[in-house]
Amino acid sequence: MIKSIQQFQTEGVKNLEKVFVDYSSDMTKIAEMVKGVKDSVINLGLSMIAEELEMYDEYLREHKQARSEWYIERRDETTLLTSLGSVTYRKTLFKNKFTGKYEYLLDRVMGIEKHERMTEDAEAEILRETVQTSYRKGGISACITEECVSKETVMNKLHALEFPKNNEKPEEKKVVDYLYIDADEDHISLQFRERKGDLVRLENNRKNNNAIVKLIYVYEGIEKEAPESKRNKLINPYYFCRVCEGEENRKLWDEVYEYIENHYEVSKIKKIYLNADGGAWIESGKKGIAGITYVLDEFHLEKAITKLTSHMKDSREDARKELYEAIRKKKKEDFEEVIDRLEGCLKDESGLKRIKDNRAYILSNWTAAKLRLNHKTGIKGCSAEGHVSHVLSSRMSSRPMGWSIQGMSKMAELRAYYYNGGDMLELVRYQKEKLPKAVGCEEVIYSCETMLREEGKRRRTLGNMANMPIYSIPYPQIKKISNFKAHIYGL
Numbered sequence: 001m002i003k004s005i006q007q008f009q010t011e012g013v014k015n016l017e018k019v020f021v022d023y024s025s026d027m028t029k030i031a032e033m034v035k036g037v038k039d040s041v042i043n044l045g046l047s048m049i050a051e052e053l054e055m056y057d058e059y060l061r062e063h064k065q066a067r068s069e070w071y072i073e074r075r076d077e078t079t080l081l082t083s084l085g086s087v088t089y090r091k092t093l094f095k096n097k098f099t100g101k102y103e104y105l106l107d108r109v110m111g112i113e114k115h116e117r118m119t120e121d122a123e124a125e126i127l128r129e130t131v132q133t134s135y136r137k138g139g140i141s142a143c144i145t146e147e148c149v150s151k152e153t154v155m156n157k158l159h160a161l162e163f164p165k166n167n168e169k170p171e172e173k174k175v176v177d178y179l180y181i182d183a184d185e186d187h188i189s190l191q192f193r194e195r196k197g198d199l200v201r202l203e204n205n206r207k208n209n210n211a212i213v214k215l216i217y218v219y220e221g222i223e224k225e226a227p228e229s230k231r232n233k234l235i236n237p238y239y240f241c242r243v244c245e246g247e248e249n250r251k252l253w254d255e256v257y258e259y260i261e262n263h264y265e266v267s268k269i270k271k272i273y274l275n276a277d278g279g280a281w282i283e284s285g286k287k288g289i290a291g292i293t294y295v296l297d298e299f300h301l302e303k304a305i306t307k308l309t310s311h312m313k314d315s316r317e318d319a320r321k322e323l324y325e326a327i328r329k330k331k332k333e334d335f336e337e338v339i340d341r342l343e344g345c346l347k348d349e350s351g352l353k354r355i356k357d358n359r360a361y362i363l364s365n366w367t368a369a370k371l372r373l374n375h376k377t378g379i380k381g382c383s384a385e386g387h388v389s390h391v392l393s394s395r396m397s398s399r400p401m402g403w404s405i406q407g408m409s410k411m412a413e414l415r416a417y418y419y420n421g422g423d424m425l426e427l428v429r430y431q432k433e434k435l436p437k438a439v440g441c442e443e444v445i446y447s448c449e450t451m452l453r454e455e456g457k458r459r460r461t462l463g464n465m466a467n468m469p470i471y472s473i474p475y476p477q478i479k480k481i482s483n484f485k486a487h488i489y490g491l
Contacts, residue, residue: 016037019033072094081119118142128424131414135152139153161410161431163414163430168263173262176268178270178273182274183275188212189403193211194405213241216240216252222381242409256285270378274294275296276382296371304358305362327366343355391419395411
């Protein structure tokens with residue numbers, strides 16, 4: 001790092017001086033001035049990082065006691081892509097005396113996997129952009145320079161992601177009167193399921209190229225975005241997005257229940273409302289926690305009523321009011337009587353089928369529809385359709401694109417992680433916790449017992465930097481090497 005700064009003082013400063021002199025000759029060229037300063041600062045930063053890494057590698061080369069079981073094979077040049085740009089440096093390949101295994105020990109200390117050419121910060125930048133836009137733009141966003149990562153690499157990074165479960169248990173659980181669960185789904189177009197060309201055609205000759213992503217979110221109510229605002233927002237929402245069927249669907253709801261039980265005093269909640277469209281997978285969510293009240297969301301109720309009355313022309317509004325009144329205050333028989341009269345005005349097959357389907361939809365969700373219209377205490381409007389659009393569709397289905405099952409599933413989970421305020425850098429680091437250890441990782445670079453014994457002797461006389469001429473080394477440098485020793489002890 002010191003050499004890099006010294007070099008910058010002699011060469012970099014001259015370059016900066018030239019940048020500012022050039023700008024003084026034409027002060028409209030502020031963009032060129034900014035770029036010149038940016039490039040100089042970036043080059044300094046990359047040079048400092050490279051020098052720092054080579055300093056640690058040099059320590060491993062020069063101090064045999066730090067690698068008693070390894071000897072030097074050769075030194076290679078390598079490049080790492082960081083969020084600042086590409087760092088090129090030299091590192092040493094070592095060979096184990098007993099196993100014959102080759103390894104870059106510096107990579108082990110840094111936690112860099114074999115064949116990895118990207119740092120965690122660059123990968124985090126990729127995910128921050130990819131979750132919002134596209135694989136291609138994610139690759140471009142890897143670093144602030146013009147270097148980029150291929151969209152295939154970005155896709156592979158996404159497909160390999162594992163997500164941490166929210167097992168957080170606050171010291172004090174929240175006490176609320178009402179809690180809300182909204183649920184809906186988005187229909188996503190597929191390129192293929194497992195591999196290209198595996199989409200089959202159904203009886204109607206249409207490709208089976210559609211899959212469902214499920215969205216569930218828990219929140220405490222609704223409030224205005226600002227005192228004078230007409231827009232509302234959810235209070236403390238938490239999202240779950242998943243591609244799942246059968247047993248996996250039950251596991252998704254189990255996660256929802258676990259989250260509620262970990263964060264809220266369930267026994268003190270007056271009512272938990274489940275707002276949804278009546279889908280079977282959603283209704284199954286009522287079984288997890290006692291006392292959940294299912295309420296039909298107003299969007300789907302209104303949609304059904306509109307379809308029941310769309311053929312009535314001038315008397316359409318009167319028919320709608322009559323249907324709403326029947327649901328609100330009367331019995332199923334009264335509702336069906338109104339439907340029979342509406343059906344009598346139709347003769348075409350498609351119209352009769354439309355009436356039949358929407359009659360069945362409301363009747364199968366009768367209690368949930370009545371609860372919605374009677375506006376009992378605590379019931380809020382359902383925002384599931386809007387949230388499906390915002391959380392899922394805006395990235396996954398609002399424009400022409402096709403997904404694999406794997407890509408769709410991982411992107412859905414990444415969207416939930418993003419909207420839950422998840423840190424992308426922490427997500428990248430979580431991957432290493434999930435990776436199986438490679439064969440030989442249990443080896444140590446040197447004998448800890450021997451090194452600790454020797455280090456103890458040296459500390460009593462010369463201190464932590466016993467093996468270096470301390471009097472000639474700045475204190476920060478001493479501290480860095482000391483910290484580095486602590487890292488290699490841990491190996």
